[in-house]
Amino acid sequence: MVGKGTQLAKQAISLQIICTLTLSIISLLFSSFPTILSYLAGACISILPNIVFAYFAFRFAGATKSDLVMKSFSQGSKLKLALTLILFVIAYKQLPDHPVSLLVGFAIATITHTLAIIVLSKRAS
Template sequence: MVTNLAQEGRQLARKVLFYQSLIAMTLACMFFLYLDKYSGISALYGGLVCVIPGVVFAFLAFRYAGASQNKLVVRSFNKGSKLKFIFTIVLFVMVYKWPNLQPIPLIVSYVVTLMVQWPIIIFISRVDR
C-alpha cells in the first residue's frame, strides 16, 4: 500500500511533466515558425525553466508515502518545494545571460507551461477513472 501510493504519485507526476514538455516543445516550434529562431530558442528555454525544476520536485516529493512515514513525506515535499524554487531562480538567471534572449517568448512559454499543469491533472484524473 505504501509503495502503491508513492508509485501513483510518481506516475501522475511523470504524465504531467510529459505533457508539459509537449506543450513547451509546441510553443517553441510555434515561436520558431512564426517569428524567428531566437524566439523559438527563448520559448524552449522558458519551457525548460518550468519543467526541469518540476522534475526535481517530483523526484523528491514522491519518494515516500503512507502514514507510517508521515514526517518523511512532509520533509521531502518541503525540500522538493524549496529546491524547485531555487532551481527556477538559478535557471532564469542562467537563461537571462544568453545574449540573443527574447524575453516575451521566454515568459509566455514559462507561464503557459506552468499553468497547464492544472488542466492536465484534471484531464488525467478524469481519463483514469
Template sequence: MESRKPDRLPFHRLAVFPVLMAQMIVVAVAALALWQWNGVVAGYSGLCGGLIAWLPNLYFAHKAFRFSGARAAKAIVRSFYAGEAGKLILTAVLFALTFAGVKPLAPLAVFGVFMLVQVINWFAPLLMRTRLSRP
C-alpha cells in the same frame, strides 16, 4: 533495533509522471510553433522559458513524490518542503542564467511559454493517475 527505509517508487510509476510528460510536449510544440512563425530567436527563447518551468517541476516531482505509504508520512512531508524550496531556487537561478547568458533573447517568448507550462499544473488532477484503489 533496525531502521527501515521508506519504500521508494520508480520515477516512471509516479502519479505525477503524465503531468510532466504533458508539460514536455507543450514545451516542444510551443518552441516549434514559435520557431516556425517568429524565427529562430523566438524558438529557442520559448524553449528556454519552457525548460525554466519544466526542470524545477521535474526536480519537485523527484523530491516530493518518491515516497509512499503511511509509514513514510514524515519523509513525505520533509520531501515536499525540500522539493518546493529547491524548485523556487532552481527557477530563480534558471531565469538569471537565461537572461544573463542567452543573447539575443525574446523575453515575451520566454515568459509566454513559461506561463503556458505552468497552466498545465491546473489540469494536473485530470492528468494524474490515481492508484488509491490498487495496491
C-alpha cells in the same frame, strides 16, 4: 496512493514537454530561431523544477514514514523555487534579447502542467 501520484506527475510532465515541443515546432514557421530558443528556455525553467519536485515529493511512502514524506515534500518545494529563480537569472543573462518569449514559454509550460494535473486527477477519480 504514491504509485498514483507518481504516475500523475509523470503524465503531467510528459504532457508539458509534448505541448512545449509542439508549440515550438509550430512557432518555427512564424518566428526567428533566437525567439524560439528563448521560448524553449522559458519552458525548461518550468519543466526542470517540476521534475525535481516530483522526485522529492514521491521519494517516500507509507504511514510509518510520514515524517520523511513531509520533510522530502518541503525540500522539494524549496528546491523547486530555488531552481526556478536560478534558471531565470541565468536565462536573463544569457538571452537578454527576448525576455517576452522567455516569459511566454514559462507561462505556457506552467499552465499546461497545472491543467494537466487537474484534468488527469479528475479522470483518475
